[in-house]
Amino acid sequence: MAASIYSKGTKVWFEDKERGWISGEVLSTSVHPDESVDITFINERQREISLRTTLKDITNNARNLPPLCNAQEYEQVDDLTHLPHLNEPSILQVMLNRYSQQQLYTYSGIVLVAVNPFADVPIYGQDVIQTYAGRNRDELRPHLFTIAEEAYGAMQSDSQNQTIIVSGESGAGKTESAKYIMRYMASVKSGSIHDTATSTSVEHQVLATNPILEAFGNAKTSRNDNSSRFGKYIQILFDDQSSIVGARIRTYLLERSRISFQQRSERNYHIFYQLCEGVSSEERANFGLDADTTGYRYLSSSSIKIDNVDDATNFSATRQALSVVGIDEEKQLAIFRLLAGILHLGNIEVTHRRDAKDSIIDDKNDAALQKAMELLGIDPVEFAKCTTKKLIDARGEKFSSARTMDQAIGVRDGVAKFIYSSIFDWLVLRINESLSADEAVQREKSFIAVLDIYGFEHFQTNSFEQFCINYANEKLQQQFISHVFKLEQAEYAEEAIDWTTIEFSDNQPCINLIEGKLGIIALLDEESRLATGTDESLIDKLNSQLKTPEHKPVFKDHLHGNEAFLVAHYAGDVSYNIDGFLEKNRGTVPDEHKFLLTNSTNSFLREVAEVGFNVGVDPHLHTAPGSPTKLVSPKNHVAPGLKAVSGRKPTQASIFKSSLLTLMDALQKTEIHYIRCIKPNESKRPWGFDSPLVLAQLRACGVLETIRITSAGYPTRWTYEDFAAR
Ligand code: ATP
Numbered sequence: 001m002a003a004s005i006y007s008k009g010t011k012v013w014f015e016d017k018e019r020g021w022i023s024g025e026v027l028s029t030s031v032h033p034d035e036s037v038d039i040t041f042i043n044e045r046q047r048e049i050s051l052r053t054t055l056k057d058i059t060n061n062a063r064n065l066p067p068l069c070n071a072q073e074y075e076q077v078d079d080l081t082h083l084p085h086l087n088e089p090s091i092l093q094v095m096l097n098r099y100s101q102q103q104l105y106t107y108s109g110i111v112l113v114a115v116n117p118f119a120d121v122p123i124y125g126q127d128v129i130q131t132y133a134g135r136n137r138d139e140l141r142p143h144l145f146t147i148a149e150e151a152y153g154a155m156q157s158d159s160q161n162q163t164i165i166v167s168g169e170s171g172a173g174k175t176e177s178a179k180y181i182m183r184y185m186a187s188v189k190s191g192s193i194h195d196t197a198t199s200t201s202v203e204h205q206v207l208a209t210n211p212i213l214e215a216f217g218n219a220k221t222s223r224n225d226n227s228s229r230f231g232k233y234i235q236i237l238f239d240d241q242s243s244i245v246g247a248r249i250r251t252y253l254l255e256r257s258r259i260s261f262q263q264r265s266e267r268n269y270h271i272f273y274q275l276c277e278g279v280s281s282e283e284r285a286n287f288g289l290d291a292d293t294t295g296y297r298y299l300s301s302s303s304i305k306i307d308n309v310d311d312a313t314n315f316s317a318t319r320q321a322l323s324v325v326g327i328d329e330e331k332q333l334a335i336f337r338l339l340a341g342i343l344h345l346g347n348i349e350v351t352h353r354r355d356a357k358d359s360i361i362d363d364k365n366d367a368a369l370q371k372a373m374e375l376l377g378i379d380p381v382e383f384a385k386c387t388t389k390k391l392i393d394a395r396g397e398k399f400s401s402a403r404t405m406d407q408a409i410g411v412r413d414g415v416a417k418f419i420y421s422s423i424f425d426w427l428v429l430r431i432n433e434s435l436s437a438d439e440a441v442q443r444e445k446s447f448i449a450v451l452d453i454y455g456f457e458h459f460q461t462n463s464f465e466q467f468c469i470n471y472a473n474e475k476l477q478q479q480f481i482s483h484v485f486k487l488e489q490a491e492y493a494e495e496a497i498d499w500t501t502i503e504f505s506d507n508q509p510c511i512n513l514i515e516g517k518l519g520i521i522a523l524l525d526e527e528s529r530l531a532t533g534t535d536e537s538l539i540d541k542l543n544s545q546l547k548t549p550e551h552k553p554v555f556k557d558h559l560h561g562n563e564a565f566l567v568a569h570y571a572g573d574v575s576y577n578i579d580g581f582l583e584k585n586r587g588t589v590p591d592e593h594k595f596l597l598t599n600s601t602n603s604f605l606r607e608v609a610e611v612g613f614n615v616g617v618d619p620h621l622h623t624a625p626g627s628p629t630k631l632v633s634p635k636n637h638v639a640p641g642l643k644a645v646s647g648r649k650p651t652q653a654s655i656f657k658s659s660l661l662t663l664m665d666a667l668q669k670t671e672i673h674y675i676r677c678i679k680p681n682e683s684k685r686p687w688g689f690d691s692p693l694v695l696a697q698l699r700a701c702g703v704l705e706t707i708r709i710t711s712a713g714y715p716t717r718w719t720y721e722d723f724a725a726r
């Protein structure tokens, strides 16, 4: 039996440097009395290959043997796990075949794999939505809508909350997929969603959250012209008639560094360009805004225009969406005023004295300072003083010491980042207020949530942001693997098969390293709270405390051990450069600036700053997703000044960790559906398919791992009919 797996004519795959895999077939086999086996193959390039193995290795599907090809009828299967021979080249072949027939979606067991076409495909219209509504998975081709329908149906029949997790690397199509799913939900019940400008139905309000969050939270990066720089968990709330009654949004870790700096060919957040292009002439004069964005330090990267994107048109769309969710025009102007303030803030000149390192800001003649402070409602002289000098309180005695130029620039940019991220948090809070107001929550019976979260990241240089993102991915991967493993176990139990020998990669050690009691986040926080802490002292601390036998397999030795640390993630080793870790983690402004912001004469800035200072402190600002607690509105609060906002400052990593733990808890209580988006080529080429790139992503998103689990006991799965026929 074992030898017949490779018999004359059996089709196999061979690895190939150029094409990834090429096909071949068995020419002859001979089995020897000692159970060794000689096999000769010929590959597509007409090269003969001989191999000596054993019956045992063949039975065990050993790695050194060429994987088996599937019969032609399987070349386009809807579900990868239906392949008789489950191996990487066969999976790739199916994906490629389907993609070249414009079939973007393929199942891999419970997962829907989606390959980005980078081209318009007419498969998302109302007609298609209605085709999928109420139909089973087996009746129609794989689609985002089958998953949406499955979630919708399960919510109705099991009365259980549902989550659809959409993952994949930057540019893979997560946000687009999430939007199609939201549209499906919004129109499947009501029959259609028309793009009428005036409509403020709750479905429209839910959909209007997309352009708002994209304007404020997306930017052009080198990998995606519309890259989401935050994670999003949106719950769509339904009543007992399965009609939409509202929504609840949680966001995660908006990238702050982008406010003051962008890589070449990248941009700042879309809203800044929309504002500069789209404001009326009266507003332009009021805000002192120039249409030419190159004059602003925060926007001055080389990339200004995005192909096929009109920032001015999008600005009207953003304004309209803000109105739909109940943020009126007066508030909108207040937001734009702060955004203009941020742009002017960035143009404040910080220099240093010729004879010393002490920083200087010209508080009389710097026009940017005057304009920024006018918009922000802060005294320019005070701002200049607090930014160039540091107030030190030594045992009750107060004195000031000069900041260097770089330090003062860091403080200036820190204030800009803080205001911007506070505006973002404020927006989310207000959207939640109108979309999950008391009335909605009272009618809410269940929800379908969509999680659009950044996939695993591994760049040339990786920093704090990648660290947090990859930590989130470790948690999601753990959840996913244990889910799949439990399902698989159940199936084996049903067929009374011994499954105890099946192993899967357990990423708990890596999670312990990151979030454990004395793990990376704990040490990072400890160092961030020390006045004397620096990136150098942090890396020393990590190296001296984490090089233990427990962490050794995941906290690896690093060639540049005093500049970076290396974590062995499930999807690969990543080296994190320590530069900027402490500053990014502290993520706050000096106390003096906190005072200036919370005592500004601009009442909207006070309101926004209160939200910003309370993130992670005030439990009402980040309630557990799914909890019906009403969100506290900051709008009637008086600016609290220094006293109310002091105390132990939550760090960015600890805020992220606790919101991630809350998220994982919330997910656990829902029924989960998985969509894995794949970016098939780096250059965003329509219908371009780069096999090694696809393979790497299938690996990183866990699809290959689950296939491995699935095939661990049973490398080959035949139905009885097929087996008998053979
Ligand atoms: P990021 O992590 O950077 O936010 P993402 O996974 O959310 O990336 P998207 O912004 O959804 O990626 O998609 C990137 C681009 O790919 C889109 O702007 C669009 O041009 C194209 N795209 C994605 N999905 C589709 C689709 N289903 N049909 C056509 N084009 C698509």
Ligand code: MG
Binding pocket: 174, 175, 176, 226, 227, 228
């Ligand atoms: Mg996105």
